[in-house]
Amino acid sequence: MxxxxxxxxxxxxxxxxxxxxxxxxxxxxxxxxxxxxxxxxxxxxxxxxxxxxxxxxxxxxxxxxxxxxxxxxxxxxxxxxIDPGWYLLLFFVLLLVYRGALGGQIPLFLSNATTAAALATLTREIPEMRFLDLGAGVGSVLGPLARQRPDAHFTGVENAPAAWACGRLRMAGLANCDWRWGDLWRTELSAYDVVYAFLSPVPMAALWEKAQREMRPGTLFISNSFAVPDVAAEQVIEVDDACHTQLFCYRL
Structure with a gap:
């Protein structure tokens, strides 16, 4: 970490x-x-x-x-x-939603439907794909992908209580989606063909080192918006959305 x-x-x-x-x-x-x-x-x-x-x-x-x-x-x-109790309540509410920002400078970013569609296109040639979303938020990527790819298996890892609970409800009916409460730094990456992350600039260097240690040769690491420092991406996908999202793709 x-x-x-x-x-x-x-x-x-x-x-x-x-x-x-x-x-x-x-x-x-x-x-x-x-x-x-x-x-x-x-x-x-x-x-x-x-x-x-x-x-x-x-x-x-x-x-x-x-x-x-x-x-x-x-x-x-x-x-x-204002009564101090309201500040304490606000702190706990924010902690439920933004726990990753406190422990790892990783705020809650939500991927949009256009980004999910771009990921589906990017990974459509991978048969029986095993896809991992690190910091999966409320499942805004895994939900659409799991519905489009019933042949693939999707795993989401989230540690913010409110986001995890929301994602748990959204993924409840998807048999090919495993929704986990956990720490991305303690999640083993070797079983997955594609690892996706939408985090922040802060953890990218350390996460890339983890990916190099654990991911198999030929597998794909994708970072939404935040490039790995000093590492050239194999491909950069320009998503046609209002945020001008970029998907940085790194082949192990």
């Missing part, structure tokens, strides 16, 4: 460093003047300092945005007067 928790801890350290840097200057200054700390300005100063630290350490643009807005938004939310 890629060291995603190390990245998350690094971001937390940057945010804490910015907070400590601002407060270590602000508290003595306003304390000596016997004045209350001006929290709106302090929150903005922490956001600006966090942006500076994130820029100096060359973090990705979305981390810079998060660092800039985190404390100002947290202060603004505290002023609304």
């Amino acid at each position: 890629p060291p995603v928790f190390g990245s998350q801890l690094r971001q937390l350290a940057l945010q804490l460093a910015a907070t400590l840097a601002v407060l270590s200057l602000a508290w003595p200054y306003y304390g000596l003047r016997n004045e209350p700390l001006p929290w709106p300005q302090t929150a903005l100063a922490i956001g600006a300092t966090a942006l500076l630290f994130a820029t100096l350490t060359r973090q990705a643009w979305w981390w810079r945005l998060i660092h800039t807005l985190f404390v100002p938004l947290a202060w603004s939310a505290s002023m609304i007067g």
